[in-house]
Amino acid sequence: MNQGLIRLNATILSCGTAVGGKEKEGPLGEGFDLCDPDGRFGQKTWEGAESEMQRLALNVALKKGACKESDIGVLFAGDLLNQCVGSSYGLLSFNIPYLGLYGACSTCAEGLLLSSVLVSYGVYPRCAAVTSSHFCSAERQYRTPLEYGSQRAPTAQWTVTGAGAFLVGDAKINHVGALSAKITRALPGIVCECGIHDAANMGAAMAPAAADTLLRFFKESCTRPADYDAILTGDLGFEGGDILLDLMRAEGVDMTEQYADCGCLIYERKKQDVHGGGSGCGCSAVVLGGYLLPRICSGEWKRILFLSTGAMMSPDSLKQGQGIPAVAHLLELEYAGGVRVYE
Amino acid sequence: MNQGLIRLNATILSCGTAVGGKEKEGPLGEGFDLCDPDGRFGQKTWEGAESEMQRLALNVALKKGACKESDIGVLFAGDLLNQCVGSSYGLLSFNIPYLGLYGACSTCAEGLLLSSVLVSYGVYPRCAAVTSSHFCSAERQYRTPLEYGSQRAPTAQWTVTGAGAFLVGDAKINHVGALSAKITRALPGIVCECGIHDAANMGAAMAPAAADTLLRFFKESCTRPADYDAILTGDLGFEGGDILLDLMRAEGVDMTEQYADCGCLIYERKKQDVHGGGSGCGCSAVVLGGYLLPRICSGEWKRILFLSTGAMMSPDSLKQGQGIPAVAHLLELEYAGGVRVYE
Numbered sequence: 001m002n003q004g005l006i007r008l009n010a011t012i013l014s015c016g017t018a019v020g021g022k023e024k025e026g027p028l029g030e031g032f033d034l035c036d037p038d039g040r041f042g043q044k045t046w047e048g049a050e051s052e053m054q055r056l057a058l059n060v061a062l063k064k065g066a067c068k069e070s071d072i073g074v075l076f077a078g079d080l081l082n083q084c085v086g087s088s089y090g091l092l093s094f095n096i097p098y099l100g101l102y103g104a105c106s107t108c109a110e111g112l113l114l115s116s117v118l119v120s121y122g123v124y125p126r127c128a129a130v131t132s133s134h135f136c137s138a139e140r141q142y143r144t145p146l147e148y149g150s151q152r153a154p155t156a157q158w159t160v161t162g163a164g165a166f167l168v169g170d171a172k173i174n175h176v177g178a179l180s181a182k183i184t185r186a187l188p189g190i191v192c193e194c195g196i197h198d199a200a201n202m203g204a205a206m207a208p209a210a211a212d213t214l215l216r217f218f219k220e221s222c223t224r225p226a227d228y229d230a231i232l233t234g235d236l237g238f239e240g241g242d243i244l245l246d247l248m249r250a251e252g253v254d255m256t257e258q259y260a261d262c263g264c265l266i267y268e269r270k271k272q273d274v275h276g277g278g279s280g281c282g283c284s285a286v287v288l289g290g291y292l293l294p295r296i297c298s299g300e301w302k303r304i305l306f307l308s309t310g311a312m313m314s315p316d317s318l319k320q321g322q323g324i325p326a327v328a329h330l331l332e333l334e335y336a337g338g339v340r341v342y343e
Numbered sequence: 344m345n346q347g348l349i350r351l352n353a354t355i356l357s358c359g360t361a362v363g364g365k366e367k368e369g370p371l372g373e374g375f376d377l378c379d380p381d382g383r384f385g386q387k388t389w390e391g392a393e394s395e396m397q398r399l400a401l402n403v404a405l406k407k408g409a410c411k412e413s414d415i416g417v418l419f420a421g422d423l424l425n426q427c428v429g430s431s432y433g434l435l436s437f438n439i440p441y442l443g444l445y446g447a448c449s450t451c452a453e454g455l456l457l458s459s460v461l462v463s464y465g466v467y468p469r470c471a472a473v474t475s476s477h478f479c480s481a482e483r484q485y486r487t488p489l490e491y492g493s494q495r496a497p498t499a500q501w502t503v504t505g506a507g508a509f510l511v512g513d514a515k516i517n518h519v520g521a522l523s524a525k526i527t528r529a530l531p532g533i534v535c536e537c538g539i540h541d542a543a544n545m546g547a548a549m550a551p552a553a554a555d556t557l558l559r560f561f562k563e564s565c566t567r568p569a570d571y572d573a574i575l576t577g578d579l580g581f582e583g584g585d586i587l588l589d590l591m592r593a594e595g596v597d598m599t600e601q602y603a604d605c606g607c608l609i610y611e612r613k614k615q616d617v618h619g620g621g622s623g624c625g626c627s628a629v630v631l632g633g634y635l636l637p638r639i640c641s642g643e644w645k646r647i648l649f650l651s652t653g654a655m656m657s658p659d660s661l662k663q664g665q666g667i668p669a670v671a672h673l674l675e676l677e678y679a680g681g682v683r684v685y686e
Contacts, residue, residue, distance in 0.1 A: 045663050074531050082425040084445040088655035088668045102427040102445035121464035161416050169627035179523050188440035234610035320388050325431045
């Protein structure tokens with residue numbers, strides 16, 4: 001029985017990305033649309049800067065997709081800030097119905113999954129998904145204010161300063177200028193908690209959730225890693241990525257050749273001093289927009305799996321002695337053929 | 344042009360509610376399934392108690408709906424706590440795919456809307472929506488720890504201690520024992536911010552969002568208040584409810600006869616000392632489950648409009664001088680006929 005796999009027929013119409021200086025200087029820097037080197041985006045607060053990145057990213061996506069606000073049926077958005085204020089303030093100026101998400105760093109895939117469902121099943125012709133994270137707003141909320149200069153653990157990850165916005169359309173409609181990338185299947189994740197209590201090792205907390213979703217997907221879809229050109233997780237980082245490969249191998253699935261993690265790709269590990277790799281809602285969003293989609297749209301990759309991984313704890317829940325629950329949502333992305341050059 | 348209205352064909356299969364002592368003592372007390380008079384639900388922390396209410400409510404809904412975990416395609420859940428930990432920990436024990444929401448107090452309608460879309464369009468035969476709030480966890484997060492004994496403003500609302508869980512099924516399938524209530528249409532809200540900065544007057548911040556959604560609904564559906572037996576908002580309270588009626592009247596829509604607010608219904612205003620009325624994600628959820636659904640299922644009400652209203656700020660965003668953004672999602676609920684007695 002097909003327990004959770006959703007068949008989709010959605011086209012990615014466009015995307016917009018905005019990042020900070022560190023992300024621009026990293027190996028994928030050229031792929032991002034907008035950058036403010038000091039990460040302030042003209043705002044007085046870090047939270048305001050994060051909101052502004054979302055606004056800018058969605059504006060870029062609307063412009064690239066040649067869409068007006070009224071073309072978008074509904075907007076899915078969320079972020080890491082308490083009460084998701086990055087999204088609620090950032091997208092306030094858009095006259096588009098808004099459904100807020102909280103999936104921690106899984107938000108990019110969650111928003112794309114729900115957008116793809118709504119367009120594939122004919123609810124709306126077009127939907128949008130937006131998410132963000134900001135190093136400075138995340139550090140002071142989850143860890144300590146930057147001014148303290150706290151020392152970072154080797155497994156600690158670096159929250160990506162970045163926002164990604166995606167317009168998704170019903171593939172049965174001819175959208176002029178749509179990208180050559182389709183979302184063909186999706187599998188929502190099940191929350192699991194495997195006894196990790198260390199907020200400086202979120203990769204270890206999230207790896208079991210990614211393994212669970214991948215194993216369910218391969219089983220339900222009767223596919224295997226070799227059927228894919230690449231298998232990407234959102235922000236397991238170096239530590240979590242190794243654990244995921246081990247967990248999969250223990251279940252008889254070797255995906256060493258196909259596997260990479262957005263958090264490992266976005267920075268140069270040693271040169272940029274990022275310890276465990278990148279993380280945050282913005283990590284998988286900007287890597288998808290700035291690096292993965294161009295490779296799909298060019299036909300270099302015909303079919304990939306993309307998972308955003310989220311750690312669903314709060315600073316308070318950890319202080320209260322709870323473990324870190326995690327979730328991973330999966331999307332199957334395919335080259336749609338045609339001649340559309342990614343811009 | 345139909346800009347946002349979604350036609351649905353979803354049946355409410357069952358619901359479960361869990362509340363604290365104050366809610367049980369209120370005028371709707373008899374309608375709730377479970378109660379712990381001291382609101383602790385056997386847990387050491389208020390956050391833990393909130394999670395436990397969600398777990399209990401979903402268990403009741405599964406039992407009443409004669410459903411196993413594997414019958415549910417996906418679970419939509421969210422709450423008011425930072426990073427929505429009420430939901431992520433509360434529902435951790437269920438082996439059901441999880442899509443997290445953040446809609447503040449609009450979460451009940453948001454979860455039901457998305458559940459109804461997925462079942463009506465044939466993605467899954469059944470979905471579930473769960474939400475909660477807890478007076479004690481909300482007070483210390485949004486205002487001050489209870490031990491401070493802070494004085495409350497006259498317009499301040501009382502966060503409902505309660506959780507509601509709903510199973511929703513595709514109405515084209517014969518679900519044995521389904522309730523006689525259908526979700527027939529929905530309209531997602533647009534976030535708006537009208538200059539209210541006072542966290543002790545959230546009704547005023549949310550009323551314009553409710554008015555916007557209602558006016559769009561009446562226009563797009565070509566209906567008027569007299570077409571409905573009742574029009575319910577989630578938690579505008581006494582202040583916000585009056586403002587909503589004024590805003591609607593200013594647009595030529597009089598709904599005085601049909602209108603009520605869940606936050607005004609759940610407590611006895613003076614006897615229970617609740618100032619502005621009830622609020623919180625749990626408010627509209629338990630009033631829907633414990634009071635509105637029974638009246639629909641008995642045929643007393645043939646058709647109602649139900650809106651959950653959410654204020655999307657954070658304590659930090661208010662300290663940074665921002666106004667309160669708000670959103671209201673609307674559902675049209677109808678008596679489904681038949682003989683099913685609500686239990």
